[in-house]
Amino acid sequence: MSKDLINIVHALIKRVDELTAEVKTLRAENAALLDENKGLKLKVEEQKRIIDEQNRVIYGSKTERFIPLANAAGQVPILFALEEIGNIEVKGVTTVGEKQKPAPVKKMYVRPGRNPFPAHLERNTITQEPQMDLTGYVQIGQDVTERLDYQPSKLTVNRYVYPKYIQIDEQTRVRHIVQAESVQGPIEKGIPEAGLLAAIAVDKFLYHMPIDRQLKRFAYLGVELAAGTVNGWMDSIHVMLAPLMDALKTEVLSGPVLQADESHIRVLDSDKKGKTHRGWMWVYRHPQKRLVLFDYRRGRDKSGPIEMLEDYRGFLQVDGYTCYEDARVGGREDITLVHCHAHSRRYFEKALPYDPVRANHYMTEIQKVYHIEREIKEQQLNDKQIVEVRETRALPILKELKQWLIANASQVLPDSPIGKAIHYALSRWDKLLTYTHYTFIPIDNNGIESLIRSLALGRKNYLFAGSHHGAERIALMYSLMACCKEYSVDPYEYLKDVISRISTHKQKNIKELLPHHWSRADKSAIRQSPEHTAIKYA
Incomplete structure (x- = not known):
């Protein structure tokens, strides 16, 4: 072989090696680009999920109602197959496991407006006589029709008149002048009565009507009040009712289980003109007594619950916020942390659009557990029966669900919505099962979340608290309003009575003025709040 040919062969071999190296480089670059593309796709999916989440919050329905997906045959699974549940006898009580013939449903049609109005409403009788000469006629009966009317709010003035009386001793000619002692109003040297103060407070803290709107209404009634004056009245109420917060705190923390949650509130920052501070309302609830305590803190750090729960011993039911796991809160030996099934379920509800099969399975199984509740x-059922039913019926469902979670955890992307849902549930599973062994622990803390909604409604109306002191005032009033709601106590009647007599009430008996202990000074019957006794009309 000639030297030239050998050189050509060596050149070709070298070129082949170069091309091979170039191919390897291109393949590596292509693999990197594929990985990058995959990562970008995941980021796009994540951004879409975030946008969907935001749209859901802004425009979506607030209901968490869940309808299971249909199976391959097009059938929607029922909550329970009765033959699979079996019969459980608990002190003579047979659970729904046994087949029973459903009672016939009686259909009843009620014409709109024919239900009687509540008896406590004032009646104005208007008699309509025939427009004719009734001589010789005898009344044989009457028909009565009632229609609901409304009179706008009105202001009245209470005039306190103090007559003076004199008596002259005929022998000594000494004059004795007597006069009744002046009646002290709720606010010293102030013009408002307890009824006005109660009305302003209820309109603001229950119906979320800002003070400036209320002032406009008063102006239409012919009385102009300054905003600073009315806010001063609310400050006076805060000072007046402050002892109730200490009494309420004692009772809320007295139970074997305590629920906790938190939500933000904007507060005007005095240090930064025109700026607001993001404060936090920590809410605590005694589920057995149905008592609620709002506690305002300037931040969401663990100092709030550490201070609040310093003397608490028992179970603490919360969401997944890591603050509660601190060694000085839920990590203490004398506090047992319990988690909430509603929060865990919510993660799967959010994952429904992205992995409907897995999310549907979890939610269907949890729906069975809620059906048992x-x-x-x-x-x-009594306490023993409750625990037995939970352990024999709910616990097996939850144990199987844990195995399903473990099996699926490795099959999904950790950062995907379903991956996050599975991780959230698995990492808290033991604490999610605690409720099954105790009769006094609820399955979730939805009871406290429904009460926090009042804070969200307030944010939409008055936007922010005027100061940190104002936020503390909101916490006090929200606490009392929530307790009134839980015990069906008319908040206006309650506040009017308590404001009028708290200054003379013995401090050692101050808990008697809490909504669940309260009775009027005149011992008259307590009318329930219209919110809880109102009759629905079509």
Whole structure:
């Protein structure tokens, strides 16, 4: 072989090696680009999920109602197959496991407006006589029709008149002048009565009507009040009712289980003109006594619950916020942390659009557990029966669900919505099962979340608290309003009575003025709040 040919062969071999190296480089670059593309796709999916989440919050329905997906045959699975549940006898009480013939449903049609109005409403009788000569006629009966009317709010003035009387001793000619002592108003040297103060407070803290709107209404009634004056009245109420917060705190923390949650509130920052501070309302609830305590803090750090729960011993039911796991809160030996199934379920509800099969399975199984809780409530089981039903029926469902979570955890992307949902549930699973062994622990803390909604409504109306002191005032009033709601106490009647007599009430008996202990000074019957006794009309 000639030298030239050998050189050509060596050149070709070298070129082949170069091309091979170039191919390897291109393949590596292509693999990197594929990985980058995959990562970008995940980021796009994540951004879409975030946008969907934001749209859901802004425009979506607030209901968490869940309808299971249909199976391959097009059938929607029922909550329970009765033959799979079996019968459980608990002190003579047979659970729904046994087949029973449903009672016939009686259809009843009620014409709109024919239900009687509540008896406590004032009646104005208007008699309509025939427009004719009734001589010789005898009344044989009457027909009565009632229609609901409304009179706008009105202001009245109470005039306190103090007559002076004199008596002259005929022998000594000494004059004795007597006069009744002046009646002290709720605010010293102030013009408002307890009824006006109660009305302003209820309109603001229950119906979320800002002070400036209320002032406009008063102006239409012919009385102009300054905003600073009315806010001063609210400050006076805060000072006046402050002892109730200490009494309420003692009772809220007295139970074997305590629920906790938190939500933000904007507060005007005095140090930064025109700026607002993001404060936090920590809410605590005694589920057995149905008592609620709002506690304002300037931040969401753990100092709030550490201070609040310093003397608490028992179970603490919360969401997944890591603050509660601190060694000085839920990490203490004398506090047992319990988690909430509603929060865990919510993660799967959010994952429904992205992994409907897995999310549907979890939510269907949890729906069975909630169905058991409804049965317990409807049948009014005793403590022993509640625990037995939970352990024999709910616990097996939850144990199987844990195995399903473990099996699926490795099959999904950790950062995907379903991956986050599975991780959230698995990492808290033992604490999610605690409720099954105790009768006094609820399955979730939805009871406290429904009460926090009042804070969200307030944010939409008055936007922010005027100061940190104002936020503390909101916490006090929200606490009392929530307790009134839980015990069906008319908040206006309650505040009017308590404001009028708290200054003379013995401090050692101050808890008697809390909504669940309260009775009027005149011992008259307490009318329930219209919100809880109102009759619905079509």
